[in-house]
Amino acid sequence: MTSDNTTQTPHKQQDLRLLMRLLPFITPYKKMVFGAALALILTAGVSLALGQGIRLLIDQGFDSADPSRLNQAMLVLAIITFLMAAGTFTRFYLVSWLGERVSNDVRLAVFNHLLTLDPYYFEVNRSGEINARLTTDTTLLQSIIGSSISMALRSSLTFVGGLVMMLITNPKLALIVLASVPLIIFPMILYGRRVRKLSRLSQDRVADIGTYAGEIVQNIKVVQSFTREAEETTAFGIEVEKAFNIAKKRILQRSILIVVAMTLVFTGLSSMIWVGAQDVASGHISSGELAAFVFYALMVAMAVATISEVYGELQRAAGATERLLELLSEEAEISSPEVPVALANGPLALTFEGVSFSYPSRLDQTALENITFSVAAGETVAIVGPSGAGKSTLFELLQRFYDPKDGHIKVAGHNIKQLNPQDLRGHLGLVPQQPTLFSADVAHNIRYGDPSATQKQIEQVAQKAYADEFIDRLPEGYGSYLGEQGVRLSGGQRQRIAIARAMLKNPSILLLDEATSALDANSEHKVQAALQELMRGRTTLIIAHRLATVMHADRIMVFNEGKLEAQGKHEDLIVTSPLYKRLSELQFNH
Known part of the structure; x- marks a missing residue:
């Protein structure tokens, strides 16, 4: 099993194929996925059609003396704009719904699996680390599935579609743009690996912060009793700085990735526009064709910029997925026989x-x-x-x-x-030396012995455990909130709640x-x-x-x-x- 020491050792490099292991959580919602995919294809197709609308508007509208052609061109643009808006709304809603649904399903699956693991796992793994995976990592997945993956797919479609339309519109200008593609892909792969490694390390450091803070807050009386506030403030500051330093490295690599990609793309784009302007001047292409080509080139450039930015987010998602899958792959030592x-x-x-x-x-x-x-x-x-x-x-x-x-x-x-x-x-019914109470009311803590118990049964066992005499004095009686781990009760009162709980279980x-x-x-x-x-x-x-x-x-x-x-x-x-x-x-x- 994985111990808490594993967070200190280097992790083997993973790739985005890790995200494919989330498919079992996505496949139950095939209709939503299908609808989102259709909306995605529609918006990509309409975006590409917008370039032809611009060509028509310039060649048959602005360059034509016939007002009816201008009206027709404007109508085409209006229809394209409406279809794009409708497709974008549908895609955004469905993909966001999927992100929320899948991330909650993953969170539930991880929590349910944790309940099956035996105590040894929790001896060698810190609760703060587990909580970070259950909350922070699943929240990151929600952001990725509900936004980044959609952006990456949309940008990939517009990138491919834009290149095709560029080749159709003007092959010579398209080759100038294509020449810059390998120069863009290489730095994305190089810096993407660094981002992935730093993302996993950054998530581990954030988990360390949560673990440290949780332990101090839980034992605040001990900290204050020994007047260790200043030392703990310093120690926590050191942990925060460790996380910040790793985050700075991750941000630097992502920033370099984005800048390099955008610089190369727009350099190629500027070269293409210069050559295209020469062709318009010589009469080889029309103004509308150049405008459409520039539109597609901008679309490709924006798609590459988006992919380069989202690529870092997907690397973070791969790290989060790896951490969650590690939990789901843990096997309990204690199991039930088949019969x-x-x-x-x-x-x-x-x-x-x-x-x-x-x-x-x-x-x-x-x-x-x-x-x-x-x-x-x-x-x-x-x-x-x-x-x-x-x-x-x-x-x-x-x-x-x-x-x-x-x-x-x-x-x-x-x-x-x-x-x-x-x-x-x-x-079996256990009354431990140090009873555990939950952050809920009195009735919930007693009813833990038997979830089907009525209020009357709860009050009966409380009377037998001599707990009713202090419960009745609480502000809201059996509905009184006890605080974390029953902090609002004395040790003896917590013990009597535990005894009442065992009585209710009737072991x-x-x-x-x-x-x-x-x-x-x-x-x-x-x-x-x-x-x-x-x-x-x-x-x-x-x-x-x-x-x-x-x-x-x-x-x-x-x-x-x-x-x-x-x-x-x-x-x-x-x-x-x-x-x-x-x-x-x-x-x-x-």
């Missing part, structure tokens, strides 16, 4: 058989080593031990966020690899990870009573540092340095486990 086993409702037994595990990002450190134990259906088992003993890792493996290196984990007698991960997790297996650690003595007593009600009739695993909170457990397991050292009742462990005895003496003696 998953279904779990029954009600309390479920679980078993760990010789489980060993190291986190993928820390393979040299063993988190669990040869762990074997069983928990009967409806049994309450406490897990104790010092920090880093592997207690929380048990919960992550049970939820199948990772697969063990060795051994098996079974639920209701089935290896969890035989289960659909979503079905497995649907039977078969309850996982409590220091669920009452953030509560004061009065709230802890109330919530313990609520948890006792919640645990009744369920299989429950409780991680706890305070032994007093797990004295009621059917069994206590003692973990140390990733190993299961002992298990039994409190009275037995005091005798059989030196570690448990030491923990007990430290806590109860003080």
Whole structure:
């Protein structure tokens, strides 16, 4: 998988063929594409016809003494102008619609795919980098698909059509213009490669800025507590300057590309006009033919200028497409079997058989080593031990966020690899030590346990979790906005919201990870009573540092340095486990 370090290494050169990989997102809208293509061809054709209208206007209007011919020429120009306006309106609307639709479809596809990836991917990739791809890159695609590609196609059509009409109108003058084409194409290819490379690097630097800023804002209290505002301002300024310096190089290359192309084009155009004026003076061509030829030459020159400018935008789009496709190509390590086993409702037994595990990002450190134990259906088992003993890792493996290196984990007698991960997790209810709340109201955060729950059910579980007493005091009650990560609530209040959420989920297996650690003595007593009600009739695993909170457990397991050292009742462990005895003496003696 791609780590965050990849943004620091050089990227292999890509070409515009990368954009072809967006076709699966465009093909569902064939009618809109067909309509836009017709409008594009119409406007290109009408633009070319405008040159002949100019020739008629000069030769049969201005140079003729017959007023009717002038009127006819003006009518032709009016019709051409109307058709061009109608075609341009249709093309602009349809192409802009496609740009918005496709970019949103890509954004949705990337987000949906991200939800399928396992936690390891998010350990080694920065959230700011992922967010930048999901927002900035898809917005860039919208601009490219909705504007730049249309401009490039239109300019390509007018370029080819203009050259053809120039050859038809006056082959000798056309050859003068064609002689400059290779001189234009070469610098476009040369500088286009540089722009593409710098565009990708520029997007990576912008992602770095977003990541850095997001981290500082998220931890603003820590920054201000340590009075590091000045240092962070300086550090952020350095990141901004890095992005600006790369952007300057990209802009310089694009500017050179445009200037070189335009200079060469208009040099050839000036030479052609000089030769054409000589032919008019000698009577070889009419004034109308020269005017039409100049019109086509200008059309070709403008088309080349537009293509040279849009080419840089397309290079940026290729870089954005590459970054998005990298996300879509990531494969989850955790997958569902073709024919998953279904779990029954009600309390479920679980078993760990010789489980060993190291986190993928820390393979040299063993988190669990040869762990074997069983928990009967409806049994309450406490897990104790010092920090880093592997207690929380048990919960992550049970939820199948990772697969063990060795051994098996079974639920209701089935290896969890035989289960659909979503079905497995649907039977598990977790109350973590540091609960996560979303930037929404109270009801949404509780309803996360069961999206189909009614308001009455939400209020019932809030009462059982003793959360209603502070919810009722909030400005809008259950409709009160909690801020990012529930910042407007205290730690104990967030914990009670999380407990209510788990109650609403009504899980078969309850996982409590220091669920009452953030509560004061009065709230802890109330919530313990609520948890006792919640645990009744369920299989429950409780991680706890305070032994007093797990004295009621059917069994206590003692973990140390990733190993299961002992298990039994409190009275037995005091005798059989030196570690448990030491923990007990430290806590109860003080």
